[in-house]
């Protein structure tokens with residue numbers, strides 16, 4: 079394979095994964111994912127993060143070609159989740175003298191996953207310098223983005239921030255590795271899906287990371303998934319800044335769970351009224367058809383959220399329950415929220431949705447609107463009123 083050079087003696091040695099169906103065995107990967115690993119082959123040499131085990135058969139051939147007979151001196155671990163660390167054992171086997179560099183938390187977790195001799199572990203802290211020759215690396219601890227040991231490695235010479243999961247994205251790197259080699263906007267949906275699915279819960283910690291990095295001059299961002307941002311790092315910084323502060327766009331996501339079409343009719347009715355009232359971005363999802371991963375991403379994108387469910391065994395529909403569970407974890411904020419449901423006996427679905435909204439601290443614009451039995455003409459007045467109120471709140 080061709081050498082992929084980021085700066086003098088700094089190289090991309092990552093790979094794409096087009097085989098895996100579910101990231102973390104939970105999140106669909108229709109466009110795959112990349113695992114980015116980096117090598118600094120200076121007077122001293124350092125590998126920054128590894129790969130998911132078995133994802134690149136010629137990983138060490140690539141590294142050895144760049145090392146050109148020299149040993150690997152350091153393995154820097156920004157983050158220990160196995161999609162980046164599960165090659166550590168192989169690295170230790172091939173370069174037995176390598177020093178493993180990480181945060182204090184990393185040290186603790188490292189030995190619970192891998193067998194690394196204590197004397198080869200180097201604990202670093204904020205602002206420590208690892209001098210590789212021309213390239214001098216410093217470190218910024220950004221705990222809980224999204225594991226406790228997370229840190230950024232910063233090349234003070236080349237102004238490169240190796241940020242691991244932060245500023246990452248789903249989606250493989252199809253030829254283009256750098257943001258200026260493709261239309262980077264085509265990654266935006268997959269970036270937001272990655273953020274909302276993986277990092278969103280930790281938005282306060284992302285805000286703290288921004289605060290710690292605010293005086294760092296960043297020329298290039300090298301994350302562990304997705305594009306390298308060398309021409310316009312401000313683009314990914316500004317997107318992450320928007321998402322971690324729960325800023326969203328004008329528009330409404332309507333999600334429904336429907337067994338026999340009545341709750342679906344209510345969703346369509348609400349959407350039609352919203353459109354008549356001037357709302358221009360409306361997305362409707364059948365929660366039983368679209369995986370919560372994608373719905374969550376749209377919910378992070380838009381300001382309005384309307385949830386509707388039928389009743390099911392005295393609860394909300396189980397697929398709506400799954401979405402609510404993911405919403406509880408991801409915890410998007412600053413939403414305008416409304417609820418609806420269809421009932422047969424006592425409206426248990428709508429009641430369960432109401433309890434969920436209260437538990438999450440969502441302020442709903444009105445009480446949950448329920449239609450009993452068939453959703454048909456003559457029963458939509460209350461739903462219309464709710465939709466009109468919702469549209470007015472959106473303005």
Ligand code: FEO
Pocket residue numbers: 157159161162224243302303
């Ligand atoms: Fe890409 Fe948190 O691992």
